[in-house]
Amino acid sequence: MVHSMSPELSRRLLRDMIRIRAVEETIAARYGEQKMRCPTHLSIGQEAPAAAAGAALARTDLAVSGHRAHAHYLGKGGDLNAMIAEISGKVTGCARGRGGSMHLIDESVGFMGSTAIVGGTVPVGVGLALSGSLLERNDIVCIFIGDAVMETGVFFESANFAAVHKLPIIFLCENNLYSVYSPLDVRQPQGRSLAGVAAAVGLHATAGDGNDVCASYDLIAAAAARARAGEGPQFVELATYRWREHCGPMYDNNIGYRSEAEFESWKERDPIKLFTHVLQAGDIIDQAWLDAATREITQEIDAAFAFAEASPFPDPSEAYADLYSKEVMACL
Amino acid sequence: MVHSMSPELSRRLLRDMIRIRAVEETIAARYGEQKMRCPTHLSIGQEAPAAAAGAALARTDLAVSGHRAHAHYLGKGGDLNAMIAEISGKVTGCARGRGGSMHLIDESVGFMGSTAIVGGTVPVGVGLALSGSLLERNDIVCIFIGDAVMETGVFFESANFAAVHKLPIIFLCENNLYSVYSPLDVRQPQGRSLAGVAAAVGLHATAGDGNDVCASYDLIAAAAARARAGEGPQFVELATYRWREHCGPMYDNNIGYRSEAEFESWKERDPIKLFTHVLQAGDIIDQAWLDAATREITQEIDAAFAFAEASPFPDPSEAYADLYSKEVMACL
Amino acid sequence: MPVMTYAEAIRDALSVALAQDPSVIVYGLGAPDPKGVFGTTLDLHKEHGSRRVFDMPTSENAMTGIGIGAALGGLRPVLTHQRLDFALLSLDQIINNAAKWRFMFGGQRSVPFTIRMILGRGWGQGPTHSQNLQALFAHIPGLCVVMPTTPDDAKGLLLTSIFGEDPVIFLEHRWLHNLSGETPQGDHRIPLGKARMMRSGGHVTVVAMSIMSIEAAHAVDHLAAQGISCDLIDLRSIRPMDWPMIEESVRRTGRLLVLDSGHETGGVAGEIVAHVATKCWGDLRAAPRRLAMPDVPEATSPALTKDYHVRAEHVAEAIAALAGREAEFASLADARKYPHDVPGDWFKGPF
Amino acid sequence: MPVMTYAEAIRDALSVALAQDPSVIVYGLGAPDPKGVFGTTLDLHKEHGSRRVFDMPTSENAMTGIGIGAALGGLRPVLTHQRLDFALLSLDQIINNAAKWRFMFGGQRSVPFTIRMILGRGWGQGPTHSQNLQALFAHIPGLCVVMPTTPDDAKGLLLTSIFGEDPVIFLEHRWLHNLSGETPQGDHRIPLGKARMMRSGGHVTVVAMSIMSIEAAHAVDHLAAQGISCDLIDLRSIRPMDWPMIEESVRRTGRLLVLDSGHETGGVAGEIVAHVATKCWGDLRAAPRRLAMPDVPEATSPALTKDYHVRAEHVAEAIAALAGREAEFASLADARKYPHDVPGDWFKGPF
């Protein structure tokens, strides 16, 4: 792994990955307490694209995502306390407890929302880009998608419109080979590349190793630069792998939809381990740095869980609030 | 135009095109009588793909189409009387008057239905092919689509599934440059070819001149052979042009969405005139053949309109019939 | 006050909105084409620019999600569908995103998005160009559903929809597009959730919307001359619904007839009957009634649409029966000058 | 008779159908995966082959149209959605094609197509994994809508749906999947359109469906001990609806309470109230009532779902009020052993 990145950026990427991993591991460890009562999709193993995107995008750039959004939210700078509180159903959650794990939002850092319908935020992201273009903002929009989104009609419709209008968008596709327990070959033609399809539809498409955070960063940063320069919508495919079960905290290699060998080969290529080695070899970090980072992150996470725990549940009346504007609420 | 087709097939193609044109012209001429009271999309100028497909497919092969389906229905061998009666709202119509021009069907020749929602029959055609494959029929399915269908999510979803399951399908796309009054460039990225997109999605794709009935035939026949041989779904793009208004009997070049010059250049390349010249030059037909064909076709069309005219309207109770099976109807 | 057709009033509202607020955009299949969606968007792109008034691909679901995103990004989009039937492709984005965004993200951002859908009828529109499925939208918490009857209301409600903060399904009946009426100029607004008392009278409360309010007005006027007088409530908005006006009227008349341009079973009329039956039970003096379209798609052949729709004579018959009075109503049918499958001689097809 | 869970009964029906008729196919996201859609399709591909039991891409609209085409081509497809919410992507194919094909093509070919959708609830399913939108489908002429409550009915109605000629929306409540009951073996069929009298009694007619029938049964049994007796009608099919059974019961009791797992406004309960109010006016001795979910999406936080659902104690309270009797019902709530957001201790998430 040749590495020409600034030490600051390198450390940021590694730290962000470690932090995302630690948050997810803590959720997994505490999920059994039955206090986080909502479907929860962890990103362990897939930290690199999220960290890379967070660093490659400006804070004012926008992002949307889907059901597996913890990492994207954290990478973009989303508030950790508000996320844990949200998953815990507390009123201090980023959606006041109405959305849970699958509905994260932090507009203050441009994370405009993640939702639970596969492909559902893809056109929303395109519409955000349209608004930016018409209102002459300079932001670009990153739309996080999984490989299954490449099967949804709405992706193709959205990509087509984005191409016609040359909108500043990055479709950032984490290809982790599975949709729930279904491998790619029962869903898409064998040998068809996701980036290839995207290119044919009219997106500028590149692909790379999603467990190599440097490579991921370079691809996303280049795509962001092109999008910002008015070259139209971009597509970046990053190959990566989910370690744990599709939804929930456990490992599930035992149930038979993928092989232990496949899992192990990806785990070998742990994005955090890989990049840690690179940075250690390059003397960019040392064990002390790692220990400090881990300590700080652990404290931050403990504080976030404590915050969530201490936060009140929403008042029952919140179940009925905010459905409409106050003008319309007054008519009900 | 090099021409290596048998005289019989050549004459059939020309005759079918002349017949389709004559039917459509008669509808246009009589539309003002206000007896054909339904939205009607004519195929004048686009006769070649329909005639070619009709000849390239076996009678037992299946076809579905969309709003502009008269030519496809007739090309496939659909009953003319039943079509005119249908457009006239008579009970002898192919859908007993319930469907009108946009809902043609003649299962006896494999024309399994056309509907009015753009892209709506695309998955239906794929499902027919799936049934053929599971029930081990030998038929292939021709799905007639327009250029606008290449913007619908359901096309991409359907093509993907067809490719995964290697189904025997021809997606036959008549690219007439417009969707209603909207040119391609406000709908699809400039310079993107329809066949190119189709190929990337996983269809075996070819493209050609849809005003050259021989070329059209060759492309469709080759695609049909590949589909029948188990090579999976095919896509054939044929460039052609609609002469009259999108919906209704008039010309509409005056309203300004396309230029008179463009129209004239396509009219120059009238598929019927072109092929008539070829066949006359090759001594495959002469004026007497043309006169006889015209005479027979005119008689047939007159008879069809007379049949429709003489047919009764459906009984008012037909408005409520056939909604469910008789078991369920008995519960209502 | 200027007289405009309903279609002109829609166009006028769009033009006012575009002129007034640079965040308004108008798009849809054919929006800038030479026909301009039955005249409702005609030449708006020439006045307000092609970036703000634009065509779209045949991609109804994505174009709805794009409107949602645009609204979240600070615009006030107006999307047009030439038929409601096409918008069925976009129910995912409408129901899962537009209706819920504000609620499910804790109320921090609303989706000011107006989706116009035109309701077809007659002249061979057939099963998939004539669906009046307002009940589908009216069942969804988070959506507003508007069905104006007059040009004045069409304009005023459209401007309120565009400048409000909520997603609005704005349903225009194709047969109303040519209806003329006095329509205020400029930024004219009518609040959502307020019905309009079209006629006042004591015997029966008639509740209707859109084209059915026109049929009802014919019937009510015809019966008024025979001494049967009705409250005729033109709903204008279906969600939120003006329950206070309906309840107040039923309290006075004790008799309710609800009309609906959609199918009977599971329709809006049933909801109104249910609401009144549960909430105004003590006030009702006779069984409430509804008249809606049959539970079957509209067929294409004119022979099959002849008795399909509820017309003024049916409304009059039902009112008279509810009032327990003899009345003449057959002449209402005889008085119609046009074939049953067109709204007037301005309509010559094809759609 | 063997005892099966509801999920096992569904699987059993599918297995019987697959074994009996080679034209039956079963597909859906995850149909052949190791979880087998909550066990309902588990290992069916191993018994009946991967060509007939297969997975699909995340392409809900196309996969619905493909089912329609497959049905037209001679198959009897069964499509499964893990949540109704996902099927909103396919309303175009369901409404514009499946529901209308037979009618709009003159009755020459029907669409024997069963679409299973699972209804979520509680445990953080939240706004887009918990929608009970049966009213949307029940409004559409040409569709059948089935909502079984017991394993026996689930099996019998599923087999009838599969071997019938009509498109059926088959709605399984996630909270019923673990419910056990005696279930006939083999090709067991229950006709569509026939409700089941779950309890008989003279004071009040209670109409319910799916999970609401279970809540209602608790309430009715609890009140029976206090001398208030009810007819409890478990609808089983929502369209066609068993109007004769409902009308006959109301004629006897004069009092109607309708329960609905969907939103109140525009829901199925309203349709039943409207039907009874218009058709059985003379028989009603009190205002009819309905209890349905509020007009707001189900939020994710357990704190927000606590009072959201209609439970046995609410049903009992409403029955007692209708019957004009004092009764104790608070103990119904106290008797529940599990947190309010799970159906029982078998349910540990995640969905």
Ligand SMILES: Cc1ncc(C[n+]2csc(CCOP(=O)(O)OP(=O)(O)O)c2C)c(N)n1
């Ligand atoms: C429209 C829709 N269909 C099905 C589902 C169920 N579902 C939830 S996550 C998921 C898998 C998506 O796979 P992918 O996009 O590759 O993301 P990954 O889970 O691998 O990160 C599916 C099918 C859904 N949420 N929405």
Ligand SMILES: Cc1ncc(C[n+]2csc(CCOP(=O)(O)OP(=O)(O)O)c2C)c(N)n1
């Ligand atoms: C889903 C949907 N959206 C919009 C329409 C309105 N519409 C009818 S025909 C048509 C144009 C289709 O263009 P194309 O597929 O190129 O066929 P052509 O008319 O050129 O033959 C449109 C947009 C429709 N019928 N269905």
Ligand SMILES: [Mg+2]
């Ligand atoms: Mg994946």
Ligand SMILES: [Mg+2]
């Ligand atoms: Mg075209």
